[in-house]
Amino acid sequence: xxxxxxxxxxxxxxxxxxVRGIDFxxxxxxxxxxIGANGAGxxxxxxxxxxxxxxxxxxxxxxxxxxxxxxxxxxxxxxxLVPEGRGIFGRLTVAENxxxxxxxxxxxxxxxxxxxxxxxxxxxxAERRGQLAGTLSGGEQQMLxxxxxxxxxxxxxxxxxxxxxxxxxxxxKIYETIAAIAREGVTILLVEQNANLALRVSxxxxxxxxxxxxxxxxxxxxxxxxxxxAAYLGD
Amino acid sequence: xQAVHKxxxxxxxxxxxxxxxxxxxxxxxxxxxxxxxxxxxxxxxxLYVLLAxxxxxxxxxxxxxxxxxxxxxxxxxYLYAWLASPHFGLHLPFWAxxxxxxxxxxxxGVLLGAPTLRLRGDYLAIVTLGFGEIIRIFMNNLNAPFNLxxxxxxxxxxxxxxxGGVSLGRSLRVFGFTLPSTYxxxxxxxxxxxxxIVIAMRLQDSRxxxxxxxxxxxxxxxxxxxxxxxNVKLLAFAMGATFGGLxxxxxxxxxxxxxxxxxxxxxxxLVLCMIVLGGMGxxxxxxxxxxLLTVIPEALRYLGDLQRATLGHVVVDPADLRMLLFGxxxxxxxxxxxxxxxxSRQRKREFSAQDGVAEQEQADLYDxxx
Numbered sequence: 238x239x240x241x242x243x244x245x246x247x248x249x250x251x252x253x254x255x256v257r258g259i260d261f262x263x264x265x266x267x268x269x270x271x272i273g274a275n276g277a278g279x280x281x282x283x284x285x286x287x288x289x290x291x292x293x294x295x296x297x298x299x300x301x302x303x304x305x306x307x308x309x310x311x312x313x314x315x316x317x318l319v320p321e322g323r324g325i326f327g328r329l330t331v332a333e334n335x336x337x338x339x340x341x342x343x344x345x346x347x348x349x350x351x352x353x354x355x356x357x358x359x360x361x362x363a364e365r366r367g368q369l370a371g372t373l374s375g376g377e378q379q380m381l382x383x384x385x386x387x388x389x390x391x392x393x394x395x396x397x398x399x400x401x402x403x404x405x406x407x408x409x410k411i412y413e414t415i416a417a418i419a420r421e422g423v424t425i426l427l428v429e430q431n432a433n434l435a436l437r438v439s440x441x442x443x444x445x446x447x448x449x450x451x452x453x454x455x456x457x458x459x460x461x462x463x464x465x466x467a468a469y470l471g472d
Numbered sequence: 473x474q475a476v477h478k479x480x481x482x483x484x485x486x487x488x489x490x491x492x493x494x495x496x497x498x499x500x501x502x503x504x505x506x507x508x509x510x511x512x513x514x515x516x517x518x519l520y521v522l523l524a525x526x527x528x529x530x531x532x533x534x535x536x537x538x539x540x541x542x543x544x545x546x547x548x549x550y551l552y553a554w555l556a557s558p559h560f561g562l563h564l565p566f567w568a569x570x571x572x573x574x575x576x577x578x579x580x581g582v583l584l585g586a587p588t589l590r591l592r593g594d595y596l597a598i599v600t601l602g603f604g605e606i607i608r609i610f611m612n613n614l615n616a617p618f619n620l621x622x623x624x625x626x627x628x629x630x631x632x633x634x635x636g637g638v639s640l641g642r643s644l645r646v647f648g649f650t651l652p653s654t655y656x657x658x659x660x661x662x663x664x665x666x667x668x669i670v671i672a673m674r675l676q677d678s679r680x681x682x683x684x685x686x687x688x689x690x691x692x693x694x695x696x697x698x699x700x701x702x703n704v705k706l707l708a709f710a711m712g713a714t715f716g717g718l719x720x721x722x723x724x725x726x727x728x729x730x731x732x733x734x735x736x737x738x739x740x741x742l743v744l745c746m747i748v749l750g751g752m753g754x755x756x757x758x759x760x761x762x763x764l765l766t767v768i769p770e771a772l773r774y775l776g777d778l779q780r781a782t783l784g785h786v787v788v789d790p791a792d793l794r795m796l797l798f799g800x801x802x803x804x805x806x807x808x809x810x811x812x813x814x815x816s817r818q819r820k821r822e823f824s825a826q827d828g829v830a831e832q833e834q835a836d837l838y839d840x841x842x
Contacts, residue, residue: 289692312698324693326686337686340679341698389698 245294255281257448273445317391327371338388376407432469518661526715532753534708535688540604546735548573548720577717585709626731751812
């Protein structure tokens, strides 16, 4: 059974229909990506799942309906969102940001263990733990946002454009980390414009276009699909 | 304990004892040195410290710009007058009325917070400003058809606080000393202020305090961390309003008279200025701001006397000068100490991190190469 199952999800802002009724699944332990051009409705899909927009349709997480639940309740069920633009708490320190990630948890020992793990995964954050998060570089902020989301020990990690606005080499580093997190067994739904990278780390992929899913399949198949190559991979 | 060290330095116990001794003898020093009218100023300083600490929860901790804060002060004051004055013939004791006033104000805090949950920044400021004015205008006009507030004339002969049969409204003779009413109220206000300082400190370091900080920084991310942003916001409004209501009740008992005039927009702005000047989000800073902005205008009154003594007549009305200097001081602050006189740890680092921008660019380069 899939961990996240979305049926007929629609998201609209005012009169503008950003997501026009899409279906997709994410199984436990999978890394699935949602690729597509700017404005295809990828971020809106994540917002719909997370209760940040007003979605229509059915979103099932581990058999539970998320529809109409407020965002914080959805987060408490084990979904963690790394929002577009990272959404770090700029005037709190790196350590305080990570601490906020564990807000809903009260197992002190487990939180401490996860904190050490986060610093292991991102040594740069350990170096800068006392620094204000707003003074970090873009790449470090992205690392912090991912590390913070992991502090909640999520069952599903939602990543919204982790490569956005980062230098190419930094993007590579972030993707290495994402792959490493996936290898540890964390289920990930990745939204990304950079189809090349996203397909390389994912097992399965969905292609979105103007609010609808147009293609889906194994990431390796899509990466060699001539249509995808022409539209998203610059061939 | 960490908080204690943060504020009191390496030898907290010694600092604390010295500070306590200073606060206890302060009215006598001030009374002897500057006259008893200054003890009254001291009382007002403490009331404003209470107000500023309350508003600091809303603005400094949770980052919600509230320009109608004085309405909660008014609600506390009016409730005190309703329940302890000849207006309705009720004379309940202060220990019953003060908590009721604080609770009423807290309730109105939620009432103001609920419809403004989706508003932020300037929009929130406008709505709260309107709320403050609505309360004042109500107080001004609710003398007909049923005389609730006695309109612009205000309410008079409000009972002074009375503890164990000793009224704080009259001088008290103890061991041959005569303690005027203003001295007695000083100690009451001091006790209330210390209580509120302790609560504010504990709140800041609590789970709620962290949730407020997250809310202030990024609402979407805060919700994604599992913080119930609606409840946390309402709690900030309610806590801030509660402190305001408490201060209002104390004010009514102290003055014995209240009218809508005491609760105009200017007062809201003044309290906000205290926070900004002192250092938003930092308790010692907020206290310093409240002290300065209460004491300086009083001190400027002497300029009138000075002019009369030297020039024979008053050339510049000190009241006008007050506003001018106030404006100059705020502009100077924004230029030279934008984070406030005693900035909070975060704001201090944020502003000193300006040169960190260069460092960050460096870091970005490093990212690119790494």
